[in-house]
Amino acid sequence: MAGGTASASAPWKTLLLKALDSNSHLKHSAFFQLATVGSNGRPANRTMVFRGFQENCDKIQINTDARSSKIEDIKYCSFGEICWYFTDSWEQFRISGRIDIINGSNLDPLKLQQRQKAWFASSPKSRLQYLGPIPGLPVITENPGAENQLDPSTGPVDAFCLLILDPEQVDYLNLKSNERLMFTSRPSANGCKVWIFQKVNP
Amino acid sequence: MAGGTASASAPWKTLLLKALDSNSHLKHSAFFQLATVGSNGRPANRTMVFRGFQENCDKIQINTDARSSKIEDIKYCSFGEICWYFTDSWEQFRISGRIDIINGSNLDPLKLQQRQKAWFASSPKSRLQYLGPIPGLPVITENPGAENQLDPSTGPVDAFCLLILDPEQVDYLNLKSNERLMFTSRPSANGCKVWIFQKVNP
Numbered sequence: 001m002a003g004g005t006a007s008a009s010a011p012w013k014t015l016l017l018k019a020l021d022s023n024s025h026l027k028h029s030a031f032f033q034l035a036t037v038g039s040n041g042r043p044a045n046r047t048m049v050f051r052g053f054q055e056n057c058d059k060i061q062i063n064t065d066a067r068s069s070k071i072e073d074i075k076y077c078s079f080g081e082i083c084w085y086f087t088d089s090w091e092q093f094r095i096s097g098r099i100d101i102i103n104g105s106n107l108d109p110l111k112l113q114q115r116q117k118a119w120f121a122s123s124p125k126s127r128l129q130y131l132g133p134i135p136g137l138p139v140i141t142e143n144p145g146a147e148n149q150l151d152p153s154t155g156p157v158d159a160f161c162l163l164i165l166d167p168e169q170v171d172y173l174n175l176k177s178n179e180r181l182m183f184t185s186r187p188s189a190n191g192c193k194v195w196i197f198q199k200v201n202p
Numbered sequence: 203m204a205g206g207t208a209s210a211s212a213p214w215k216t217l218l219l220k221a222l223d224s225n226s227h228l229k230h231s232a233f234f235q236l237a238t239v240g241s242n243g244r245p246a247n248r249t250m251v252f253r254g255f256q257e258n259c260d261k262i263q264i265n266t267d268a269r270s271s272k273i274e275d276i277k278y279c280s281f282g283e284i285c286w287y288f289t290d291s292w293e294q295f296r297i298s299g300r301i302d303i304i305n306g307s308n309l310d311p312l313k314l315q316q317r318q319k320a321w322f323a324s325s326p327k328s329r330l331q332y333l334g335p336i337p338g339l340p341v342i343t344e345n346p347g348a349e350n351q352l353d354p355s356t357g358p359v360d361a362f363c364l365l366i367l368d369p370e371q372v373d374y375l376n377l378k379s380n381e382r383l384m385f386t387s388r389p390s391a392n393g394c395k396v397w398i399f400q401k402v403n404p
Binding site for chain 1: 228230233235236237238239243244245246247248249279281282283284285287289294296298334335336337338339340341382384400401402403404
């Protein structure tokens with residue numbers, strides 16, 4: 001395995017699904033940290049919730065507020081790196097790739113459909129947060145939005161935004177076995193990605 | 203509290219020490235994710251271990267391998283952002299600031315002393331990893347460094363590097379109370395920092 005091995009499917013995805021399964025008793029196993037670069041050139045980093053893979057592929061879904069500063073970051077630099085540490089199995093996945101922003105003004109009907117699906121997949125309670133005041137601005141009234149209500153059949157509100165991270169490289173580290181694998185992708189002739197991986201020093 | 207409140211000591215440090223204490227039964231409570239920017243302009247993100255505050259101040263200590271790629275990142279852009287999520291108390295600290303690299307070639311005797319202190323504060327087992335092969339390069343031999351030994355009185359080896367992050371801004375979020383506080387600093391006349399904080403929308 002020290003040499004490269006090519007694969008058409010994403011071989012790290014199998015490891016990630018296994019880690020999610022073995023850590024599923026922990027609520028925070030679905031949480032990871034997403035790093036971006038701001039327009040001031042500095043890094044930013046925050047905890048996000050994994051909202052699953054896009055159907056039949058290795059792209060990672062994240063819900064966010066379209067008014068949060070990470071949107072400006074991603075418009076400035078479309079690359080992000082997820083650091084996902086599994087506290088029970090001691091595994092770390094560093095997943096880097098380009099991020100696509102899908103808000104309500106997107107012109108692609110397929111993407112708008114994905115956004116709508118992500119909206120209805122989130123809990124009614126978490127949908128309410130998108131009706132609250134602009135994140136990061138000074139608090140003006142206490143308990144803002146406490147009176148907000150939303151019909152469960154109502155579609156995505158303006159502030160709801162779906163992010164799709166398309167992985168290009170995955171750096172996997174297992175702190176129990178002290179093994180590290182570097183997965184890198186390249187585009188193939190048919191528009192899909194081909195993954196190779198190599199064992200590297202931890 | 204919606205207005206600004208000025209303070210000479212770091213008011214977020216009290217919250218952080220409290221979070222460390224209330225999550226101390228979890229080994230991973232000392233782990234956080236550090237984001238940097240690489241020379242390709244893209245973000246990088248990895249899990250690191252909190253090695254304490256510098257004496258009598260709010261600067262954060264991190265040990266790392268001088269041969270790891272994060273050193274190149276920090277030389278390119280000296281800013282980093284820590285994202286520290288406490289899984290039991292549901293608190294998040296986003297700590298951004300400039301990072302100082304202290305390796306064996308540093309010319310400041312005080313900094314070299316800090317590096318030596320950090321070396322001896324780490325476990326003999328963790329010191330051994332700095333004798334291993336270069337992180338991130340392909341594995342050439344299995345179990346490299348398994349035969350390495352290090353006298354406990356030996357000082358820091360070349361690969362041992364101390365990082366010091368000097369916080370400029372701390373974004374605190376409590377997911378149980380749904381409260382968010384933004385702490386910002388500015389230099390004061392005597393060379394110290396003055397912190398102000400404000401309650402912002404989560």
